[in-house]
Amino acid sequence: MTGGCPVHFDPLDPGFLADPRPMWAQLRDEAPVRYDPDLDMWVVARHADIEAVFRDPATFSAANAQDPAFPLHPEAQAVFAQGWVPLKTLSNADGEYHSRNRRYSLVGFSPRRLRALEPVIRRTTIGLIDDLEAAGPGADVVRGLAFPLPATIIFTLLGFPPEDTDQLKAWANDRLSFSWGRPSPEEQARTAADMVAYRAYCDAHVARRLAEPADDFTTDLLQFHRDDPEQLTLAEAAHIVFGFSFAGHETTTNLLANALLRCLDEPGVWDRLVADSGAIPGAVEEVLRFDSSVIAWRRITTTDTTIGGTAVPAGAKLLLLIGAANHDPAVFDEPERFDIARADSRYLSFGWGKHYCLGAPLAKLELEVALQELTRRFPGLRRADPDSPLSYHPNLSFRGPRKLTVSW
Numbered sequence: 001m002t003g004g005c006p007v008h009f010d011p012l013d014p015g016f017l018a019d020p021r022p023m024w025a026q027l028r029d030e031a032p033v034r035y036d037p038d039l040d041m042w043v044v045a046r047h048a049d050i051e052a053v054f055r056d057p058a059t060f061s062a063a064n065a066q067d068p069a070f071p072l073h074p075e076a077q078a079v080f081a082q083g084w085v086p087l088k089t090l091s092n093a094d095g096e097y098h099s100r101n102r103r104y105s106l107v108g109f110s111p112r113r114l115r116a117l118e119p120v121i122r123r124t125t126i127g128l129i130d131d132l133e134a135a136g137p138g139a140d141v142v143r144g145l146a147f148p149l150p151a152t153i154i155f156t157l158l159g160f161p162p163e164d165t166d167q168l169k170a171w172a173n174d175r176l177s178f179s180w181g182r183p184s185p186e187e188q189a190r191t192a193a194d195m196v197a198y199r200a201y202c203d204a205h206v207a208r209r210l211a212e213p214a215d216d217f218t219t220d221l222l223q224f225h226r227d228d229p230e231q232l233t234l235a236e237a238a239h240i241v242f243g244f245s246f247a248g249h250e251t252t253t254n255l256l257a258n259a260l261l262r263c264l265d266e267p268g269v270w271d272r273l274v275a276d277s278g279a280i281p282g283a284v285e286e287v288l289r290f291d292s293s294v295i296a297w298r299r300i301t302t303t304d305t306t307i308g309g310t311a312v313p314a315g316a317k318l319l320l321l322i323g324a325a326n327h328d329p330a331v332f333d334e335p336e337r338f339d340i341a342r343a344d345s346r347y348l349s350f351g352w353g354k355h356y357c358l359g360a361p362l363a364k365l366e367l368e369v370a371l372q373e374l375t376r377r378f379p380g381l382r383r384a385d386p387d388s389p390l391s392y393h394p395n396l397s398f399r400g401p402r403k404l405t406v407s408w
């Protein structure tokens with residue numbers, strides 16, 4: 001099925017973002033692979049097709065994964081061109097170059113580092129829950145927990161000074177709009193300047209860690225530069241840090257918020273988690289399937305090819321609807337049933353294959369700890385305002401409610 005298909009799909013539409021499942025079902029059924037002229041992208045909706053794309057990095061390059069999703073205004077292009085270092089490192093790199101950078105990053109992201117982070121995650125979570133409790137019923141759990149927890153953890157891992165957190169969060173929010181949203185020309189110019197400043201901050205951080213090593217990811221990564229400065233340049237190291245600093249919290253903030261929303265809205269689920277913390281890992285897996293915080297990802301074809309039997313030309317930009325894949329009845333029995341005992345990890349929320357999310361274990365750990373501590377402290381947790389509509393940031397890929405008030 002190709003262009004001319006009658007399905008009208010606007011991925012930034014508030015109605016779609018509030019409940020994307022009906023549109024996903026329609027696309028899977030009626031237009032599983034189709035060129036969308038408004039997006040100038042080929043939209044792919046079925047699990048088998050998306051997995052096949054992820055499995056074949058030679059035909060489906062990741063080069064466009066971080067590009068602005070919509071054309072930039074000339075003014076923003078000029079700001080960007082002046083100060084930006086046009087480097088590819090991990091999620092938007094291909095081939096041996098990607099594999100090498102991934103190997104380096106894995107070392108700085110070892111099981112030892114993760115284990116060392118667990119007490120930090122727990123301590124941070126408990127402190128944030130203390131503050132929520134002090135704020136009293138009606139508190140916003142996104143602002144109070146889902147937002148600061150992943151930021152604190154990833155910035156600790158990277159070795160960023162805690163006093164820079166607010167600035168980093170603001171830059172990350174701009175990056176979200178810049179690469180995945182449709183900002184106005186004025187916003188584009190501002191966010192382009194912020195992206196340049198954010199990247200310069202990472203350069204300065206890498207230079208500082210080279211001079212003053214510490215016990216963190218950045219220092220571990222720089223060992224490869226010390227061993228062979230040409231294998232990993234300082235600019236590449238800074239770009240990896242830049243990538244991690246964004247990937248490590250926007251995704252996880254939304255995942256935490258989606259998890260709380262789903263576990264509170266589905267009858268009986270919160271009570272089950274309170275009664276048996278052993279059910280929490282299953283709930284984490286099912287949230288990842290049912291309510292992934294990354295609902296779409298991008299690729300670009302390197303040659304003429306076919307996807308699910310549809311011919312797609314070389315240079316085609318693809319929008320892979322991960323969320324639609326996670327609800328595909330061809331893979332999951334009764335996909336619209338939220339079942340914390342499902343034990344099926346075939347969801348594509350972390351991608352698949354060569355680019356499989358490096359942060360998956362950390363994101364799951366953060367969610368598990370947050371659910372453990374919240375069920376312990378607030379067995380009677382519920383939404384404070386279940387009838388008011390939720391708001392979602394208008395962008396292609398990252399989905400989670402911006403605010404979620406709770407009582408206990």
Ligand code: HEM
Binds near residue numbers: 292
């Ligand atoms: C602590 C949190 C996280 C960190 C540090 C992190 C880090 C990363 C990194 C470094 C990559 C690039 C890997 C590569 O190209 O080789 C990546 C890819 C990705 N991550 Fe994460 N991530 C985190 C959380 C999440 C979460 C919660 C989700 C969604 C539920 C997610 C979804 C993805 C996806 C879809 C990709 C792209 C996979 C592909 O291109 O095939 N990440 N992540």
